[in-house]
Amino acid sequence: MINTLNEVNLEVEELISNNASNFEISKVFRNHIKEYKKSIDTILDTTGGKDFFVKNTKHIDKFLISLYKYILRKYFGSYQPMSTSIPITLVALGSYGREQLCIYSDIDLMILYEDIKGYNLREIMEEFITLAWDCGLKLGSRVHELKEVEEAVKEDITIKTAIIESRVIYGSKHLWFAYENTLNNIRRTDVKEFVTQKLEEHKQRLLKNPLKMEPNVKDGYGGLRESNMIFWMSYILYGAKSTKDLIGKEISEEEHKTYRSALEYIFQIRNALHNISKKKLDMVNLDVLPELSTKLGFVNTPRYTKERQCMSKLLGALHTIHFFSTIIVKKFTRVLLDDRADIKLIKDSRLKKDIYLHEGKIYTSFKRKPITLNALLKELIALPSEVSSFDMSYIYFASKTKIPRKQSKELKKNIKAILFKDNLYPIIKLLYNSSLFKTVLPITKKIINQPQFDGYHQHPVDIHSIRTLKKVENIEDDFVRSIYESFNNTEKSIVKMAALLHDVGKGRTADHHIAGEKLFKNFATSLELDEVHIQTAAHLIRYHNMMSAYSKNEDIYSERIILAFTGLVKTEQILKMLYVVTYADISAVGEGIYNSSISSLLKELYLQSLPAFENQDLVKESSRRIAKINAIKNLKRYKDLPYITKKKISYISSNQIFLRLKADDILDIAIKAKDVNNYIYKITNNERLVIRIIRKDSLNLGFLLGNLEFLNIFSMDIYKLYDEKKAFEITFSEKVEDDDLAYIKNIIENSFDMTKKQKIKKPIIKKSQIEANCNHSPYLASLQIRAKDQKGLFAYVAKIFDDFNIEIESAKLATTKGYTRDLILIEKNGEFCGKQEEIVKLICQEEE
Numbered sequence: 001m002i003n004t005l006n007e008v009n010l011e012v013e014e015l016i017s018n019n020a021s022n023f024e025i026s027k028v029f030r031n032h033i034k035e036y037k038k039s040i041d042t043i044l045d046t047t048g049g050k051d052f053f054v055k056n057t058k059h060i061d062k063f064l065i066s067l068y069k070y071i072l073r074k075y076f077g078s079y080q081p082m083s084t085s086i087p088i089t090l091v092a093l094g095s096y097g098r099e100q101l102c103i104y105s106d107i108d109l110m111i112l113y114e115d116i117k118g119y120n121l122r123e124i125m126e127e128f129i130t131l132a133w134d135c136g137l138k139l140g141s142r143v144h145e146l147k148e149v150e151e152a153v154k155e156d157i158t159i160k161t162a163i164i165e166s167r168v169i170y171g172s173k174h175l176w177f178a179y180e181n182t183l184n185n186i187r188r189t190d191v192k193e194f195v196t197q198k199l200e201e202h203k204q205r206l207l208k209n210p211l212k213m214e215p216n217v218k219d220g221y222g223g224l225r226e227s228n229m230i231f232w233m234s235y236i237l238y239g240a241k242s243t244k245d246l247i248g249k250e251i252s253e254e255e256h257k258t259y260r261s262a263l264e265y266i267f268q269i270r271n272a273l274h275n276i277s278k279k280k281l282d283m284v285n286l287d288v289l290p291e292l293s294t295k296l297g298f299v300n301t302p303r304y305t306k307e308r309q310c311m312s313k314l315l316g317a318l319h320t321i322h323f324f325s326t327i328i329v330k331k332f333t334r335v336l337l338d339d340r341a342d343i344k345l346i347k348d349s350r351l352k353k354d355i356y357l358h359e360g361k362i363y364t365s366f367k368r369k370p371i372t373l374n375a376l377l378k379e380l381i382a383l384p385s386e387v388s389s390f391d392m393s394y395i396y397f398a399s400k401t402k403i404p405r406k407q408s409k410e411l412k413k414n415i416k417a418i419l420f421k422d423n424l425y426p427i428i429k430l431l432y433n434s435s436l437f438k439t440v441l442p443i444t445k446k447i448i449n450q451p452q453f454d455g456y457h458q459h460p461v462d463i464h465s466i467r468t469l470k471k472v473e474n475i476e477d478d479f480v481r482s483i484y485e486s487f488n489n490t491e492k493s494i495v496k497m498a499a500l501l502h503d504v505g506k507g508r509t510a511d512h513h514i515a516g517e518k519l520f521k522n523f524a525t526s527l528e529l530d531e532v533h534i535q536t537a538a539h540l541i542r543y544h545n546m547m548s549a550y551s552k553n554e555d556i557y558s559e560r561i562i563l564a565f566t567g568l569v570k571t572e573q574i575l576k577m578l579y580v581v582t583y584a585d586i587s588a589v590g591e592g593i594y595n596s597s598i599s600s601l602l603k604e605l606y607l608q609s610l611p612a613f614e615n616q617d618l619v620k621e622s623s624r625r626i627a628k629i630n631a632i633k634n635l636k637r638y639k640d641l642p643y644i645t646k647k648k649i650s651y652i653s654s655n656q657i658f659l660r661l662k663a664d665d666i667l668d669i670a671i672k673a674k675d676v677n678n679y680i681y682k683i684t685n686n687e688r689l690v691i692r693i694i695r696k697d698s699l700n701l702g703f704l705l706g707n708l709e710f711l712n713i714f715s716m717d718i719y720k721l722y723d724e725k726k727a728f729e730i731t732f733s734e735k736v737e738d739d740d741l742a743y744i745k746n747i748i749e750n751s752f753d754m755t756k757k758q759k760i761k762k763p764i765i766k767k768s769q770i771e772a773n774c775n776h777s778p779y780l781a782s783l784q785i786r787a788k789d790q791k792g793l794f795a796y797v798a799k800i801f802d803d804f805n806i807e808i809e810s811a812k813l814a815t816t817k818g819y820t821r822d823l824i825l826i827e828k829n830g831e832f833c834g835k836q837e838e839i840v841k842l843i844c845q846e847e848e
Contacts, residue, residue, distance in 0.1 A: 008032045009066055016073060022127075025070060026134035033063070033136045040103055040275055044295075049267025050100075057092075057101040060137075064090060064109070065170045067135065071128045075120065087114040088121060089171030089179065094140075097165035098231065100224070100267070103274035104281075106140040108162060112171075112179055114146050146175065149182050150189075157197045160186065164235055187236055194236060195333055202229055212458050213311075213451060215318060217266050217273070218282035222318025224270070226325040227263055233332045243328075250331055255324065262320035269314060272296060284314065286453060303509065308451055315449035315460050323399075323433065330392040331366055355379070360388035368393075370400035373439065377414040380430075385422045390430045398434035407442075415440055416527040420493045425470045428500065432466055443519045446507030458590040461506045469500040471584035477594075479603060480583045483576050494533055495577050497524075498540035499584045505541075517542035536574060540581055543568050547582040551601040556608050559780055560653050565609060567622020572613040579606050625658040632663045637671070645674055653720035654810040656825075657727070660717060669694065673725045681748050685735050688714060691744070693728040694721070697752050701728075701808075702799030704751035706758030708744070709792035711736070713820075716794065716813035733815070763793040767844045774833040776825065780809055781832050785822040785843075789815045794822060800842050806831050 011028050036059065044052060068090060072080050094108035095101055111125050125143055132139045142159075144152055153160040163186060168176045202225065209220035217223045234240040247256050272295045273281045276288055284292065293310035300306050346358045356363040362383065371379075376398060390398075404411065418427060418440070431437045438445045447461040457464055472495060475481040487495065497520075505516030517538045524534040546568055554561045569575045582602060587594040612619060629650055632638050638646065649670045652658075657666055672680065672694055679695035689711065693699065705713070712733040719727040736744065750756060769787040776782035787793070794813055801808060809825040826832045832839065 009069075012066075012070055016070070022131060022134070026131055029063070029067065029131075029135040037103070044271055044275060049264045049269075049271060052271050053100045053102065053267060056103065057096060057099045060096070060101060060107060061092070061169050063137075064107075064132070067131055068128055068170060071124055071131065074127075075124055083171055084173045086119065087116050087172055087175055088112070088125065089175045090169040091176075091179070092167040092169050093142075093162040094165055095224075097162075097167040098228075099167070102270050102280075104138070104279050105274075106138050106280075108140045109142075109169075110163075110166070111141065111143045112146060112149075112175060113143070114175055114178075146178055146182065149179070150186060153186055154190075157194065157201070160194060161198070161232065164232065184239075187239065191236055195233065198229065198232055199329070199333065202226075211315070211318060211460075211463060213453070213460065214283055214285045215314065216283045217269050217314075217318075220283075220318075222266075222320070222322035223282075224266060226321050227266075230325050230328050233329050237332050246328070250328060251324075258320060259324040262317035262324075265313060265317045266321065268296060284311070307453070311451040312449045315451065319449070323435075326392055327396050330396075334366075334393075351383075357384070357387065360386055361391050362387055362389070362394050363391045364394045364397050366393050366396060368397045370397070370402055372402045373404060373436070374408070374411050374414060376401050376436075377411070377418055377440070380427050381414060381417050381421065383427075387423055387426055389426055390433075395430060395433045398430060398436060401434070401436060403439055412527050416529065419497055419527075420490075422489070423473070424493075424496050424500075425466070425473045428466055428469060432462070437462070441501075441523075443501065443504050443523045447504060450507045452506075456589065459588075461503050464588055465500055465503050467588035468502065468581075468584045469496055471587040472496050472499045472580060475580070475583065476587075477583060477599060479599075480580055484580045486576070490533065491573075491577065494537045495540070495580050498537045498544065498577070499581050501537075502541050502544040502581060502585060513542050513544070516544075536577070539570070539574060540577055543578065544581055544585060547578050547602060547605060548586060548598075551598075551605040556601075556605045560651075560655075562608055562612055563618055563622040563655065564625065565605070566612040566619050567624075567626045569609070570619065570623060572610065575606065575609055575613070621655050621659060625655050628658040628663060628666065632667055635663060635667060638667060641671070645671075648674075648722040651722050653722070654718075656717060656810045656812055657719040657721075660812075669719070669727050670721065673721050673723075673727065676725055679752060683741060683744060683748075685738070685741060687735060689732040689734070689736050689744075691728070691730045691748065693748065694725060695728070695752070696723070696725050698754050699726070699728070700751045700754050700756055700802065702760065702795060702802040703753075703756045703758045704747060705730075705795030705798055706760040706792065707747045707751075708732075709760065709795050712789065712791055712815075713794055713813060714815050716811060718808055718811040720809050758795075758799070760792050760796045760799055763790045763796055764788070765793070765844050767840070770840060770844060772832075772836050772840050774828070774836060781826045781828055781836075783822075783824040783826065783832075785820065785824075787820055789818050789820045793820060797822075797824070797843060800839060801826075804831050804835060804839060806839075 008028060012025055015024055015028065043055070072083075072086070089112045091097070091110040091112050092108070093110050095105055096108050101107065111128070113121050113125065115121065129139065129141050129143075132141075142162075149163065153163055164183065166179070166183060205219055205225060206221055209216045209223070211221035215221065215223070219225050230243060231241070234243070234246065240246060243251070243256060243259070247253050251259075269284065269292070270282065272292050273284065273288065276291050276295065281288070289307045289311065293306040296310055298306035298309045301309075304312075346356050346363055349356050349358045351357050354364050354368050407415070418424070421427060428437070431440050438448055444462065444465075447465060450461040452459070452461060452464070459467065472484070475484055484492065484495070501520055502516065503512060504519050505512035505514065508515045520541050521534055521538050524537065546565070550556065550561065550565045554565075556562065556565075566575070569578060579602065583594065586598060632649065633646075638649070641649075649667070652666075652670065657669070661669075676694050676696055678697050679693060679699070681691065681693040684690045684692075714731045714733045716728070716730045719729075721727055765785060765787045769785060771784045772781070773784075774781045783797075785793075785797070798808075807827045809827050811825070812823045814821050
């Protein structure tokens with residue numbers, strides 16, 4: 001159990017009476033400090049943020065007083081005068097002076113003195129400081145004679161900042177009263193210079209520490225330094241030392257209550273950070289967040305983890321403090337800093353009553369009376385396109401807007417008009433800064449202060465979303481900008497809506513792409529947007545990161561990949577829109593994330609995809625493929641598969657398998673193929689003979705079909721799967737005798753010997769009945785045969801292909817009304833296209 005200071009003082013007195021050394025004395029005090037820090041964990045369980053600060057401050061006060069008294073006792077012995085008679089005063093500065101001393105913060109102390117010849121003041125002060133350090137106190141000390149203070153503050157703004165936060169701890173009251181007069185002189189000296197320097201210092205600090213997923217609760221956006229700015233400005237300009245003094249004058253009681261609640265949470269966060277790390281730590285990094293959230297009492301829920309809840313509340317508190325401090329500081333300093341000439345220019349640029357536009361920024365009066373949300377939106381709609389930002393006066397005015405209980409038809413009409421504004425970003429930023437964002441766009445409710453712990457995004461979801469919109473309106477990539485500029489105004493608005501709302505599905509249990517698509521459709525329908533526009537924007541939201549994923553993770557020179565991608569995109573115009581949204585989404589993550597490498601990949605994918613839209617049949621096929629893959633993903637058997645197998649199923653090369661077969665059947669084949677090392681086959685002989693083969697080894701197709709030419713092929717499908725495996729399904733027109741099945745099995749097994757040859761009768765195929773196309777797609781050639789059905793027809797074609805070492809990507813053979821309709825898709829490996837005429841000549845034979 002920790003010894004009280006009274007007990008420590010008694011122990012020290014006994015040591016003094018025994019002529020103990022400073023080392024022995026400091027050891028007693030040092031042990032007390034160690035025991036006190038060990039007890040902090042228990043103290044924090046029952047003590048809040050500000051309450052702990054005050055208690056910790058008072059404890060350090062008492063400790064320093066004990067040290068000082070010991071030094072006086074040592075120097076004066078039984079002749080010690082009253083403390084007020086000794087011209088030394090201990091003064092707390094900085095956070096210590098504000099009674100906001102955290103566990104491992106520096107203890108900023110000033111020893112104020114007046115040089116009186118009758119005392120050995122310098123020896124007393126030096127020994128006091130040395131003893132404090134020996135006791136383990138992290139003391140940031142400065143020593144000033146009273147008459148030097150006013151000159152000292154002129155040397156450095158940091159000194160002046162610390163001095164104005166002075167609080168007396170112990171010592172001469174006469175000296176403190178004289179010092180207070182000095183403080184008043186300091187407060188009134190060089191006011192404009194101090195304010196200007198503090199504002200610039202604060203601006204640079206925020207640029208260095210913007211709001212990110214690992215916020216700095218001291219120096220960053222919405223941190224304690226922002227709160228301190230209120231204190232510094234209110235004291236320097238008005239002599240007020242507490243925000244309570246501003247209630248009823250500059251702020252309302254409700255505003256102050258909200259601010260203090262947010263500040264209290266930041267205090268709790270900082271206390272816990274110091275206690276967890278056992279050192280000064282002001283950044284909420286992702287490593288400390290799990291323990292931090294537990295210490296603050298958060299528990300996991302079915303929807304949100306304790307870490308997410310903790311960070312979300314922190315982000316909200318930082319926003320509150322930033323907004324409050326920015327408003328107050330602006331109010332306090334506007335009269336002091338606003339140049340009369342600038343004020344005149346602003347007033348001369350009056351747009352209408354209470355609204356001024358100067359150099360792209362909108363101004364109004366801090367005293368302007370609030371209006372309804374509908375009236376505010378109408379005002380924003382009427383603003384000219386050159387508006388690029390809003391002054392804090394207008395943001396404050398907007399924050400007081402009267403909110404309706406529900407959105408009327410007229411309000412929705414105005415929201416729609418806002419979304420189609422040319423300069424949408426400044427207005428959205430205004431709505432966000434004035435806490436109207438989710439009121440105007442209710443579907444954003446879940447993304448407000450929503451953290452992202454993916455190790456990629458640097459900002460919360462809401463900030464990232466608004467930054468994405470900004471990137472659309474400020475495109476730096478010349479090629480992307482040229483695409484965006486090719487859009488008409490409506491198309492630009494659709495892209496901006498998709499960019500702003502692309503992550504609106506986050507914070508929900510469902511996949512955020514699907515949830516976002518659904519949310520947008522419902523929201524846009526309520527605003528009565530055009531159905532085509534709704535579908536386009538919803539499609540962009542649904543697949544907003546698909547272009548990035550394909551460019552980074554897929555072989556974008558593979559036709560299968562390009563067709564899968566364009567099948568998702570559907571149209572060339574949506575591809576262009578998606579390109580712009582993708583650029584903005586990546587750029588909004590953080591500086592340098594959109595780099596030359598990513599730019600090159602995206603551009604190449606875009607250029608590779610454009611030719612695909614020249615063949616709409618292939619794009620439609622790809623769209624049907626995607627629909628079938630989605631159906632497979634909904635099957636329970638699929639959900640139980642290993643991740644790698646799921647990935648391979650989506651990589652199946654053949655489009656035909658997805659066009660022809662049911663989801664269950666495709667999944668059956670894919671699962672069976674997983675364990676095939678050589679080949680497997682199955683023969684069924686019910687109404688017709690059907691041979692199914694899945695092989696990894698090469699199949700001598702010409703030999704197989706040549707040996708079975710006594711049977712008429714009714715249909716045949718070849719599907720290229722994954723891992724160099726193929727599936728064959730050959731259906732014949734009739735069944736065979738059961739005795740023949742052993743013979744057929746033998747033929748199948750021998751067909752994996754590529755050295756075997758089979759003489760096959762050449763079928764009769766007219767040249768007009770065959771069409772070879774080396775431009776079927778960028779990556780595939782095709783051979784189509786429309787001829788009279790003949791035994792051994794495809795066996796002959798297959799043999800020629802084997803002879804030329806031509807790889808069949810997929811094949812679709814069908815016979816109806818005595819005619820065969822064959823479509824063979826061939827990999828462009830040079831053998832087919834280079835010898836196309838020779839191959840066609842070998843296949844064709846005119847009738848005699």
